[in-house]
Amino acid sequence: MSEMWINMGPQHPMTHGLWNLRVLIDGEMIVDVDPEMGYLHRGIEKISEDRHYNEVITLMDRCCYVAGFAWEHLYIIASEEALHLEPPERAQYLRVLCDEFQRIASHLMWYAAFVQDLGLMSPFLYGMRDRDLVLDLFQSYTGARMTYEYMRVGGVRSDLPPGFTDHARKVLDWLTDRFVEYDQLCLGSDIFRKRCDDLGTLKATDCVTHGVTGPMLRSAGQKRDLRKDRPYAVYDQLEFDVALADSADVTGRYLVRMEEMRQSVRLLRQVLDWLDRHPGPVLADRLPRWLGAPYAPVGKEGYLLKRNYPKGVGFSAVEEPHGEAQAYVVNEGGEHPYRVKFRSPVFANISAARQYLVGYHVADIPPIMGSVDVCVGEVDR
Amino acid sequence: MSTITLYSVSYDLASVLLGALGSILPGGARAAITSADVVTGLSVLIFGVILLAASMLNTILLIWWERKLLGRFMDRRGAMHVGYAGLLQNFADGFKLFRKDTVRPREADPLGFLTGPTAYMVTSMVIFGILPISTGWNSGALPLSLLLALAIFSFAPLFIFVSAWSSNNKYSLMGGMRSAAQMIAYEVPLLLAVVAVVIVSGSFSLTTIVTEQQNYWYWGPLVLALIVFVAAMLAEMERIPFDLPEAEAELVEGWNTEYGGMLFAFFMLADYLRALVGSILVVLLFLGGWTMPSWVPSAATSFPLAGIVWFMIKTYLVFGVFVWIRASLPRVRTDQLLRVGWNRMIPLSLLAVFLAAALVIVKCLPVFGCLPSVGG
Numbered sequence: 001m002s003e004m005w006i007n008m009g010p011q012h013p014m015t016h017g018l019w020n021l022r023v024l025i026d027g028e029m030i031v032d033v034d035p036e037m038g039y040l041h042r043g044i045e046k047i048s049e050d051r052h053y054n055e056v057i058t059l060m061d062r063c064c065y066v067a068g069f070a071w072e073h074l075y076i077i078a079s080e081e082a083l084h085l086e087p088p089e090r091a092q093y094l095r096v097l098c099d100e101f102q103r104i105a106s107h108l109m110w111y112a113a114f115v116q117d118l119g120l121m122s123p124f125l126y127g128m129r130d131r132d133l134v135l136d137l138f139q140s141y142t143g144a145r146m147t148y149e150y151m152r153v154g155g156v157r158s159d160l161p162p163g164f165t166d167h168a169r170k171v172l173d174w175l176t177d178r179f180v181e182y183d184q185l186c187l188g189s190d191i192f193r194k195r196c197d198d199l200g201t202l203k204a205t206d207c208v209t210h211g212v213t214g215p216m217l218r219s220a221g222q223k224r225d226l227r228k229d230r231p232y233a234v235y236d237q238l239e240f241d242v243a244l245a246d247s248a249d250v251t252g253r254y255l256v257r258m259e260e261m262r263q264s265v266r267l268l269r270q271v272l273d274w275l276d277r278h279p280g281p282v283l284a285d286r287l288p289r290w291l292g293a294p295y296a297p298v299g300k301e302g303y304l305l306k307r308n309y310p311k312g313v314g315f316s317a318v319e320e321p322h323g324e325a326q327a328y329v330v331n332e333g334g335e336h337p338y339r340v341k342f343r344s345p346v347f348a349n350i351s352a353a354r355q356y357l358v359g360y361h362v363a364d365i366p367p368i369m370g371s372v373d374v375c376v377g378e379v380d381r
Numbered sequence: 382m383s384t385i386t387l388y389s390v391s392y393d394l395a396s397v398l399l400g401a402l403g404s405i406l407p408g409g410a411r412a413a414i415t416s417a418d419v420v421t422g423l424s425v426l427i428f429g430v431i432l433l434a435a436s437m438l439n440t441i442l443l444i445w446w447e448r449k450l451l452g453r454f455m456d457r458r459g460a461m462h463v464g465y466a467g468l469l470q471n472f473a474d475g476f477k478l479f480r481k482d483t484v485r486p487r488e489a490d491p492l493g494f495l496t497g498p499t500a501y502m503v504t505s506m507v508i509f510g511i512l513p514i515s516t517g518w519n520s521g522a523l524p525l526s527l528l529l530a531l532a533i534f535s536f537a538p539l540f541i542f543v544s545a546w547s548s549n550n551k552y553s554l555m556g557g558m559r560s561a562a563q564m565i566a567y568e569v570p571l572l573l574a575v576v577a578v579v580i581v582s583g584s585f586s587l588t589t590i591v592t593e594q595q596n597y598w599y600w601g602p603l604v605l606a607l608i609v610f611v612a613a614m615l616a617e618m619e620r621i622p623f624d625l626p627e628a629e630a631e632l633v634e635g636w637n638t639e640y641g642g643m644l645f646a647f648f649m650l651a652d653y654l655r656a657l658v659g660s661i662l663v664v665l666l667f668l669g670g671w672t673m674p675s676w677v678p679s680a681a682t683s684f685p686l687a688g689i690v691w692f693m694i695k696t697y698l699v700f701g702v703f704v705w706i707r708a709s710l711p712r713v714r715t716d717q718l719l720r721v722g723w724n725r726m727i728p729l730s731l732l733a734v735f736l737a738a739a740l741v742i743v744k745c746l747p748v749f750g751c752l753p754s755v756g757g
Contacts, residue, residue, distance in 0.1 A: 006551050013633060028555075028715055119621050119712025125455040191622055191711050362555070363625065363714045 003031055010039045014366045016113050017376030021353065021369070028361050035353045040380040048340040053079050053153045056337065061147035063342070064378035066109045069095075069102035070320040071378065072151040074327045074342070077232055079153050081314030082331035090280040091155035092234045097271045098138075098150065099233070099318075100264040101168075104175065105134040106321035107257045107264075110373045111182060114254070117366035118195060123185045130178050133171045140164060155283030165272045172265050179262060186254065196250040200356040200368035203248055210352035213345050214323025215260065216372065219245045219252035226319040240267050253371040309333050322346045322373050344378040385685060386517025388424070391431060395424035429510075436509040439693075440653045441471045446697055447653075447704050454708035478649075481642035489639060490547035497544025498640065498647035504536045505654040512661050513588050515671040515688030525585045527666075531572065534617070534658060537651075538564040545636035556635030559625050559715055566722035567616035567623075570609050573730035577606035577737035578666045591670030598669040602740055606733035607667045609726055611702075614659040616722070619652065620703060622710040623718060660700040668695050 009020035018039040024032035044063055048056045060075045061068035073095050080087065087095075112127030135145040141160050142148040150157050186192045202212065204220035217224055225242040227235040243259035245252035314329040323345025332338035349372050357368060399420055403411040413419070445460065445468060452459025460467025485494055511530045513519030523529060538561045545557020579585060581603060582593040600607050616623040627635030637648045664670060671688030673681070682691070713721070 004551065115711070119624065120710070121451070121621070122455045122708045125457060129456060185709070189711060191713055194717060195711060195714060361714055361716065363712075 002026075008365065009036070014117065014369060015376070016370075016374050017379075019350070019374070019376050019379065021365070023357075023362070023365065025362055028363070030357055030360055030362060030365070033353050033357045035350050037347065037350065037376070037379050040376045042381065044381040045340050045342060049336055049338065051337075052335050053083065053337060056340065057151060058147070058149050061149060062377065063381060064320070064322070064375045065146055066375055067102050067106040067321045067378075068146060068148055069098040069150070070106075070318060071325065072148065073099055073233070074316055074318040074320070074325050075329070075340075076151045076153060077316035077318065078314035078327040078329040079331075079337065081316065082312045082329045082337070083153060083314070084310060084312055085154045085284055087155045087284055088281045089234070090159075090275070090278060091282045091284075093271050093274050093278075094156045094160070094282060095151060096233050096235065096238070097268065097275065098148075098156075100267045100271070101134050101137060103264045103321045104261050104268075105131050105138075106373075107261050108134070110257060110321075110370075114367070114370035114373075115186065117370040118192065120185065120189075120192075123182060126178070126181070126185075130175060133174065137164070137168055137171060140167070152283060155281070157283075159282050160275065165276050168268070168272055172268055175261070176265055179258060183258060187251075193251065195364075195367060196254065196371075197247070199250040199360065199364055200371060201247075201249045202352065202356040206352070206355050210355060211348035212323070212352050213348065214320070214373075215243075215253050215256040216323070216349055218243060219256045220248035221246035226317050226324055230317055232316065232318060238267050238270050250367055250371040257373075320345060320378075322375055322378070323349060325378070342378075342381060344381065346373070346375050347379045350374060350379060387431065387514075387519070388428060388517070391427040392420065392424040394427050395420050399423060432509055433506070436506060436654065436657070437650075440650060440657055441475070443653050443657050443697075443700060444471045446700065450701055450704045451708055454705065475646060478646040479643055483642045483644055486549060486639050488549040490549065493543045493547025494639075495644070497540050497547065498637075498644045498651070501537060501540040501544070502647040502651040502654070504533055504540065505651040505658065508533050508658050509654075511587075512658070512665070513591065513670070514692055515686070516588075518689060519588060523586060526587045527575065527579070527585045527590065530587070530658070530662070531575065534655070535564070535568050537617075537655065541636050544640070548636070548639040550639050552632045552634075552638045553636050556627060556632045556638070559632075560619065560636055562715070563616055563619070563623065563625065563718060563722075566719050567613040567726065570722065570726035570730040571613035571617060573727065573734055574606040574610035574613065575666065577603050577730075577733045580734065580737040580741055587665050587670075591665055591672060594669040595672050598667065598672075598674075600667040603667065603733065603737060605729065605736060607663075609730045609733055610666065611663060613726060613730075614663065615703065615706065616718070618656050618659050618703070620656070621707040622713050624712060625715055625718060656700060656703065657696070660696045660703065663699045664692065664695045668699070 003024055003026045005022055005024050007020055007022055009015040010018050012021075015021065020036040020039065022034040022036060023030055024034075042062070044059045048059060051059070056075060056079075057072050060071040063071040076095070108127045108131035112124045112131070115127070116124040138148060139145050141158070141164060142150040202216060202220060204217065204222045206212070207217045207220050207222065213224070221244060223242050223244060226232070227240070228242055240263045243256045243263060245255045245259075247255075309331075311333045312331045314331070315327070317324055317326045324343075325345055326343035328339070328341040329337050330339040353369075353372075357365065360368065396415075399415050403415045406414060448470070449459040449467070460470035463470040463473045485491065508530050511519075511523065511526050511533070513526070519526075541560045541564075542557045545553040545560070548554075578590060578599055581599060582590040584590055584593070619625075619627060625635075627637065632638070637645060640648060671692040673687075673691055681687070
């Protein structure tokens with residue numbers, strides 16, 4: 001058979017979103033690939049310039065629909081820096097709570113999608129079932145399962161409901177047991193190892209060249225985790241290890257993500273203990289009035305506040321479940337951010353597709369792209 | 382064992398029907414309509430209709446069984462709402478597909494596109510005319526029924542490839558290619574495993590093979606052949622871990638990507654017909670068919686139609702194992718599949734054949750009759 005291009009996407013079971021992977025195949029072998037993004041572009045960065053600071057949070061949830069909290073947190077850190085605000089410590093811990101639960105939920109979603117790509121049917125539902133427990137927790141204190149709108153510039157919206165920490169600990173215990181089961185189902189299977197070992201290899205140097213971050217970089221043995229290297233929120237006060245693997249292949253990425261979930265459980269236990277012992281305010285008390293309300297009061301007062309507020313820029317980098325996300329927020333003294341810019345880790349991870357796909361089989365595309373953990377919402381924004 | 386046979390049932394039905402019809406007709410017509418030839422002819426027709434209805438009903442029940450079982454493996458319940466425990470869900474699904482329009486891509490070749498699925502289903506159904514279900518419940522004791530069943534069974538890749546190619550879709554074509562390669566590769570070990578059974582039983586007739594297993598089932602002495610047969614059968618049925626031709630992760634739906642409505646239902650139905658045939662063949666060749674071991678109380682084996690009941694129980698259990706495998710294994714890759722097929726399965730099946738021949742030559746087969754095995 002001569003070479004031919006096939007379009008895997010924009011509507012294809014492999015994509016897990018709306019993007020297109022053009023693949024040049026020779027029989028069953030991949031000769032060349034060409035990822036095409038942009039099908040889901042909603043102009044979130046531009047829309048943000050027309051929104052109040054707190055209204056942008058709504059957009060952040062839609063940026064990555066499986067890791068909404070991570071993107072909220074990313075934006076919040078940058079805008080707080082731009083607005084010269086300091087959130088209370090309890091709010092910082094609550095944000096870490098959100099982040100780490102979100103990491104577990106996102107990785108469980110990844111696990112479900114990844115094993116489904118390999119044809120493993122039952123673990124797909126196990127992953128989704130256990131992710132639902134985490135979503136239930138989110139629902140109990142934010143009221144939403146996916147688009148939370150929970151964090152606020154200068155803190156978080158509300159405190160936890162009574163009894164939350166005990167419930168959360170039960171969920172963590174349950175999840176800890178399930179992780180063992182997941183490993184048995186995947187690593188214990190010969191077919192899984194035959195499919196995933198030495199597959200989609202991307203060495204650390206190539207990762208750095210192409211800006212690939214997150215579990216993909218750590219699976220290549222590179223110890224880089226923004227929670228350690230550039231601590232934000234209260235990560236410097238918490239104990240955890242960076243998940244590492246050295247095989248740089250699909251199995252390595254699996255191992256890293258599984259270990260990250262375990263470390264998240266470890267972090268969450270510390271956070272829950274701290275939250276039990278330290279009640280307090282969750283929103284900064286000296287907020288500009290136009291930040292407290294979703295809509296600025298019409299009239300002179302709001303205008304004056306807007307003019308008098310100091311200018312500033314904010315930058316943040318957050319270890320999102322998919323990799324390193326960065327945000328840049330410019331405050332030119334208005335009610336709206338003057339400019340908002342994000343760096344999506346998945347965009348870089350997909351862009352390097354040629355490096356880790358060429359030379360493998362067509363049947364390897366789903367597990368390799370599955371191990372990259374694609375979230376198209378944040379790629380296109 | 383009861384003396385009710387499939388033919389006697391259809392003959393009785395035919396004579397009752399014609400008798401009732403004849404009683405309202407004048408004398409001359411009555412004599413013509415109740416003559417032996419007409420009754421025989423009609424009973425043959427009813428015979429076929431019963432076979433068709435039973436195979437379709439069992440296929441649909443099999444889908445239900447898989448959905449429920451798969452649901453339990455996945456910590457959910459499966460179909461629940463239509464009928465008791467979702468028993469009628471598949472009828473609803475089938476009716477929905479039946480009502481849908483048949484969409485044919487403009488670029489597709491009409492002849493191949495339409496005949497492919499039809500022929501695929503028809504050939505799968507024909508096999509049911511050959512398989513014996515119990516003593517007397519078959520369409521005559523064909524001396525080469527096993528060979529005929531397997532020959533018809535191996536038509537499938539041709540029709541899959543025809544429908545895949547005529548769909549004029551890259552994914553369909555790749556799926557069809559994979560399907561053809563896979564089925565041809567696994568045809569060899571499948572047949573070699575059957576050869577082991579034939580050597581031990583000394584017959585190509587499925588009925589004889591089952592009656593030969595009266596004393597000991599063949600899964601004990603021919604355990605290697607059974608393993609090869611089940612693995613090859615999984616590949617022939619295109620089920621996980623060998624479902625690459627319709628690997629939905631990369632090939633969308635494989636060779637039936639372009640099919641919808643009733644043509645898709647044909648494929649679906651034929652897949653499960655083949656799954657049913659596969660399970661039945663495992664039961665017939667290795668698990669003693671409708672016979673039961675002697676330690677089972679005779680009350681459980683002597684009621685009317687006991688053979689069919691036990692046969693069906695065994696068939697559904699065997700299919701349950703297939704579902705279990707589907708629920709717990711990932712899919713292999715094409716090259717791995719073919720390498721396993723040619724490099725592992727064929728030597729293993731040859732070994733199974735040699736073992737079977739050795740067992741016959743050394744005459745140690747009756748030993749298995751003395752062992753307290755399930756088939757004892």
